Amino acid sequence: MKIGFIGLGIMGSRMAGNLQKHGYTLVIHNRTRHKAGPLLAGDARWAASPADAASEVEILFTMLAHPEAVEEAALGKDGFLSRLAQGSLWVDCSTVNPSFSKRMAEESQARGLHFLGAPVTGSKDAAAGGKLVFWVGGDAVDLEKCRRLLECMGNKIVHTGGKGTGASLKIVVNQLLGATMAAFAETLALGESLGLARDLLLGILLNTPAAAPFLAGKRERIESGNFEDADFPLQWLQKDLHLAAVSAYENGAAMPLTNVAKEIYRLAIRDGKGEKDFSAICGYLGEDRVFHTTRETHS
Ligand SMILES: NC(=O)c1ccc[n+]([C@@H]2O[C@H](COP(=O)([O-])OP(=O)(O)OC[C@H]3O[C@@H](n4cnc5c(N)ncnc54)[C@H](OP(=O)(O)O)[C@@H]3O)[C@@H](O)[C@H]2O)c1
Numbered sequence: 257m258k259i260g261f262i263g264l265g266i267m268g269s270r271m272a273g274n275l276q277k278h279g280y281t282l283v284i285h286n287r288t289r290h291k292a293g294p295l296l297a298g299d300a301r302w303a304a305s306p307a308d309a310a311s312e313v314e315i316l317f318t319m320l321a322h323p324e325a326v327e328e329a330a331l332g333k334d335g336f337l338s339r340l341a342q343g344s345l346w347v348d349c350s351t352v353n354p355s356f357s358k359r360m361a362e363e364s365q366a367r368g369l370h371f372l373g374a375p376v377t378g379s380k381d382a383a384a385g386g387k388l389v390f391w392v393g394g395d396a397v398d399l400e401k402c403r404r405l406l407e408c409m410g411n412k413i414v415h416t417g418g419k420g421t422g423a424s425l426k427i428v429v430n431q432l433l434g435a436t437m438a439a440f441a442e443t444l445a446l447g448e449s450l451g452l453a454r455d456l457l458l459g460i461l462l463n464t465p466a467a468a469p470f471l472a473g474k475r476e477r478i479e480s481g482n483f484e485d486a487d488f489p490l491q492w493l494q495k496d497l498h499l500a501a502v503s504a505y506e507n508g509a510a511m512p513l514t515n516v517a518k519e520i521y522r523l524a525i526r527d528g529k530g531e532k533d534f535s536a537i538c539g540y541l542g543e544d545r546v547f548h549t550t551r552e553t554h555s
Pocket of ligand 1: 267287318351
């Protein structure tokens with residue numbers, strides 16, 4: 257069975273690599289071709305467009321940056337939806353908003369195709385090690401068709417319910433991730449403004465129940481100030497907070513904290529931090545010396 261894979265960024269390249277390691281023959285496409293190099297060194301076939309990637313596969317995965325990229329790949333001029341054979345399965349692993357995921361499910365159904373929204377939790381290392389968590393929204397029968405493929409890429413597969421529910425769960429998780437990271441960045445900035453050393457703060461804070469467990473994994477980056485070679489680019493976390501805000505608007509939830517956090521990340525993107533790891537928000541708020549300057553001026 258041939259498998260299609262579109263989107264070979266940080267996550268997609270590693271996920272597709274695991275499918276290849278397990279012996280699956282891949283047909284691959286990415287906007288930027290050079291990222292396909294390692295997979296093409298194996299037995300993967302390069303597809304010149306999303307439509308080309310769809311022409312000979314029964315199951316097609318997408319792992320793209322945002323809903324706009326997914327929509328272009330699926331329904332754009334060279335989109336794959338009209339090229340997949342009837343009865344094929346599209347598994348979208350990209351982080352998108354629930355209403356978009358439902359719409360893609362409907363577009364698929366209208367063409368006699370099956371669709372699962374299966375976003376993931378876990379970053380670059382989990383993707384490389386086949387240890388992602390999949391949140392799968394759609395028909396249980398469709399999940400069974402691709403379960404063994406998901407098991408090559410992840411070690412926990414959760415059927416969240418019908419269409420759009422995988423995206424719902426993923427957006428909820430990342431809303432908490434983004435708001436928590438921003439809150440922690442402010443905590444560090446406050447502590448340092450009070451004269452507390454960063455390593456002392458990290459040593460204490462990361463061992464309090466108030467700190468989320470994922471923050472310990474960011475300690476080295478925060479201490480060294482090295483946010484290059486992102487695990488999860490800051491610009492995609494900001495995108496996820498935006499998708500959370502859109503979802504809240506559509507469903508009548510109020511998210512004042514999240515919207516403020518979202519704009520903090522937007523300022524960081526404006527100041528050139530978009531492609532850095534999202535923990536760069538600590539460096540960003542920590543570098544802000546306005547408070548110190550004001551205090552020094554008045555002392
Ligand atoms: N990194 C993580 O820790 C993590 C964890 C869970 C979920 N996710 C989600 O996984 C998805 C992929 O993220 P990533 O970390 O792999 O990011 P990435 O390295 O930036 O990869 C993004 C992918 O989307 C493609 N893309 C971006 N804009 C496009 C456009 N306008 N048209 C066509 N293709 C476009 C990129 O193509 P090019 O290579 O040509 O740029 C690349 O294949 C996102 O939805 C993200 O939120 C990421």
